Amino acid sequence: MVATIELPGEGRHAVGRAPSWPRVAAPPRLRRAYAAAHVVAGPDGTGGSTVDWDETMAFRHGLWRLGLGVADAMDTAQRGMGMDWPTTAELIRRSAAEAASVNGALACGANTDQLDLDSKPGLVEVLEAYRQQLELIEGSGATVVLMASRALAAAANGPEDYLSVYGTLLAEVRRPVILHWLGDAFDPALTGYWGHTDLDAAADTVIELITARAEKVDGIKVSLLDKDREIDLRRRLPAGVRLYTGDDFNYPELILGDGTRHSDALLGIFDGIAAPAAAALARLDEGDTDGYLAALRPTVPLSRHIFQAPTYHYKTGLAFLAWLNGQQSHFRLIGGYETARDAAHLSRLFVLADQAGVLADPELAAYRMNGYLDGSAEGFR
Numbered sequence: 001m002v003a004t005i006e007l008p009g010e011g012r013h014a015v016g017r018a019p020s021w022p023r024v025a026a027p028p029r030l031r032r033a034y035a036a037a038h039v040v041a042g043p044d045g046t047g048g049s050t051v052d053w054d055e056t057m058a059f060r061h062g063l064w065r066l067g068l069g070v071a072d073a074m075d076t077a078q079r080g081m082g083m084d085w086p087t088t089a090e091l092i093r094r095s096a097a098e099a100a101s102v103n104g105a106l107a108c109g110a111n112t113d114q115l116d117l118d119s120k121p122g123l124v125e126v127l128e129a130y131r132q133q134l135e136l137i138e139g140s141g142a143t144v145v146l147m148a149s150r151a152l153a154a155a156a157n158g159p160e161d162y163l164s165v166y167g168t169l170l171a172e173v174r175r176p177v178i179l180h181w182l183g184d185a186f187d188p189a190l191t192g193y194w195g196h197t198d199l200d201a202a203a204d205t206v207i208e209l210i211t212a213r214a215e216k217v218d219g220i221k222v223s224l225l226d227k228d229r230e231i232d233l234r235r236r237l238p239a240g241v242r243l244y245t246g247d248d249f250n251y252p253e254l255i256l257g258d259g260t261r262h263s264d265a266l267l268g269i270f271d272g273i274a275a276p277a278a279a280a281l282a283r284l285d286e287g288d289t290d291g292y293l294a295a296l297r298p299t300v301p302l303s304r305h306i307f308q309a310p311t312y313h314y315k316t317g318l319a320f321l322a323w324l325n326g327q328q329s330h331f332r333l334i335g336g337y338e339t340a341r342d343a344a345h346l347s348r349l350f351v352l353a354d355q356a357g358v359l360a361d362p363e364l365a366a367y368r369m370n371g372y373l374d375g376s377a378e379g380f381r
Contacts, residue, residue, distance in 0.1 A: 069105030082335030159195030
């Protein structure tokens with residue numbers, strides 16, 4: 001039975017058929033692919049920082065079953081938007097244990113968010129905060145993602161300070177790490193990162209850093225939402241250093257590449273489109289470029305909608321999509337951020353998800369969408 005639903009700003013929408021994506025897949029051979037995973041808030045209704053650990057871990061197992069790696073404890077997991085360091089540390093420990101149980105790929109974000117920015121920490125404090133988080137992640141066996149730091153952005157006086165802090169950390173890490181260049185669309189506090197507001201000059205600093213310590217850099221995740229800038233940076237990287245795209249607007253062509261170079265993937269949108277993404281990467285492994293694009297391109301309008309300005313509220317859309325798909329029992333985010341997008345935005349998300357073949361069970365999704373709109377959904381409103 002095909003459901004029809006009345007949506008604010010969209011009118012009556014006839015929901016499509018369930019997609020036929022594989023439910024299990026092997027890890028892709030030709031690309032590395034991580035889904036930056038969100039956390040499921042605890043169902044206490046307080047808007048606090050509690051986490052539903054069972055549902056959070058179950059979601060990660062779903063990504064591993066599809067052959068994707070999990071990028072955890074990053075901005076998608078509400079770092080800087082409700083997740084404090086003690087809760088994040090617990091997330092890292094739990095995810096590492098679950099990853100080990102299924103031999104799943106796991107990368108975790110090291111940041112400096114245990115620092116109190118109001119106390120204006122200096123470079124020494126920033127370095128020690130990074131070291132504390134690095135110790136936990138390296139000890140867990142996960143790959144480190146060396147995340148951009150608000151505290152470093154506030155304390156640094158120029159590119160030399162970034163080169164000093166990152167250079168020291170890269171000299172100390174035991175295994176190669178993934179660097180992270182997060183643009184100010186995702187976090188306005190990171191404006192001027194790498195010591196420059198001019199992005200060309202910032203790229204020069206990044207290349208200087210990586211070239212000096214290429215043996216300690218697995219790759220760099222770039223989240224600037226600027227396709228041409230990413231391609232240019234990718235071209236300049238030393239041999240063997242990967243470019244992990246974080247461009248949730250242009251990922252199909254960046255992952256496909258130009259025949260000479262390509263981007264690997266560390267994407268927030270893969271949290272929401274894991275099934276078609278896994279299918280697309282499998283087709284790419286088979287040399288089926290048309291099939292790859294046929295699976296992935298229809299997801300781009302959905303991704304651009306979820307990540308529209310203010311971009312940092314994209315977590316609301318990912319949690320809503322997981323709820324529609326039955327991957328969590330309620331629509332609530334840590335800190336109460338389920339209210340960050342309105343009903344018209346989420347209605348448009350529903351239509352685009354349906355058109356992209358992302359609604360695993362369209363009738364369940366329509367039922368929950370109706371419940372959200374009329375206020376009757378259990379665990380919300």
